[in-house]
Amino acid sequence: MSTLDYTRRDFLKGIGLGAAALAVPRGLFAGEASEDKPNIILILADDIGYGDLSCYGNKVVSTPNIDALAKGGMRFTDFHSNSPVCSPTRAALLTGRYQQRCDIANLKGFASKGPRKKGLAQKEVTFAEVLKTAGYTTAMFGKWHLGYQPKFNPTKQGFDVFRGYVGGNIDYHSHIDLAGEEDWWDGTRKITETGYVTDLITKHAVRFIEEHKDEPFCMYLPHGAVHFPYQGRNDPPCRGPNAVYDKLHDRNGRKDRRGAYKEMTEVMDESVGRVVETVKRLGLERKTLIFFCSDNGGAIRVGDNRPLRGGKDTLWEGGHRVPAIAYWPGKIKSGTVTDETVMTMDVFPTMTAVTGASLPAGLKLDGVNLLDLLLDGGKLPERTLFWRYTGQQAVRKGPWMLIESIHKKPGKKNLSLYNLAEDIIEENDLAAVEPERVKQLQAEWGSFLKT
DSSP: OOHHHHHHHHHHHHTTOOGGGGSOOSSTTTTOOGGGSOEEEEEEESSOOTTSSGGGTOSSSOOHHHHHHHHHSEEESSEEOSSSSHHHHHHHHHHSSOGGGGTOSSSTTOSSSSOOOOBOOTTSOOHHHHHHTTTOEEEEEEEOOSBSSGGGSGGGTTOSEEEEESSSOBOTTTOBBTTSOBOOEETTEEOOOOSOHHHHHHHHHHHHHHHTTTSOEEEEEEOOTTSSSBOOTTSOOSSSTTOOOBTTEETTEESOHHHHHHHHHHHHHHHHHHHHHHHHHTTOGGGEEEEEEESSOOOTTTSOOTTSSOOTTSSSHHHHBOOEEEEOTTTSOTTEEEOOOEEGGGHHHHHHHHHTOOOOTTOOOSSOOOHHHHHHOOOOOOOEEEEEETTEEEEEETTEEEEEEEOSSTTOEEEEEEETTTOTTOOOOOTTTOHHHHHHHHHHHHHHHTO
16 A cells, blocks of 8 residues: 555544545546646745835846746745745645644744754644545645654655655755754755755655646645855865864854845746746646745845835734735736735645645635636635734734734833824834724634634
């Protein structure tokens, strides 16, 4: 019995579904033969800010391959990560639900140092597990950051193939994490593999596409770039026995942070180009949906979040409004731009609609299906969106954004309210002149906590 068959059987048993669940469900491609189902490639950048790509206005960094996706597909101007940091956003992306529902609301327990006991529980249903029931082969190459222990490994969460690292960041050359441990895996087996992390992710992605070109696949590419350590292809290792420390380097990379950041972004863009070129070369372009986004805003003082306020670790727009692009020739009209408000957790239900996969009985997603938006430019239903991270919480409804900073003193909070349609840089606090709107949004937050 193959690993794929065993995993599918085990998954179905675990969620209480029988053999009928293996049938192709109703959806966009219901009734089509397996070989006609569209492939999905999901590319997740790490810490790329809203203004870090040239197709979003950056004049310093060159990203021609990502720009080509935007030119040939749909570019989002109001796409948001579920969190201003990585692990919670990744949990929401994988599960299609608010990260609080799987107890991953912050980075506690996911740090590169200290106890490593926390992870995405196996009871959580991921998009990889659901797509497998529709006949998809699934793979992940890159950064996991949803649990160090083998029981939390991506291969335990629906991915047939995993090559990459499970922690938050590693040296791009030595593959050593902040705790001084090697962190490079083939499935649940720790291995040694030589190479620059971004290039390794690309190599394995290209090979996977070539090997699975004749069957439907879903490939998840969560890059380490552009998270620290800040290292280009030709920089020395900054962790491990061969690390170089001098006036130009420390254990988190080059002193020239912005220079390294530019190089890392451009190498990641090369990676996107190689993946797209492979898809085109194999004649898969018109049957492959490629989705690109970032896990949170750029790190303050290194990333470019302009024109937004704040950055990573904050709930200002710069912390979670990020670049996102959908590309699918023949399906998504080229050169389109949407200002619909979208969240990371919306990717999962969109995948199920694209592939015709069925959700297990009783599973309710918080994300919404974007397929009509992608194919026809349709409008999304009105909804209220929520963020929470280390003493900060926010509520968004329409153009209105309410941000609360919670103090240690019980009952004391700082409130600020912004109309993002008129004030994208969050300069004009309207909380004092819109008290009823503040109360309404606070009430919606209270209702959300009860769900």
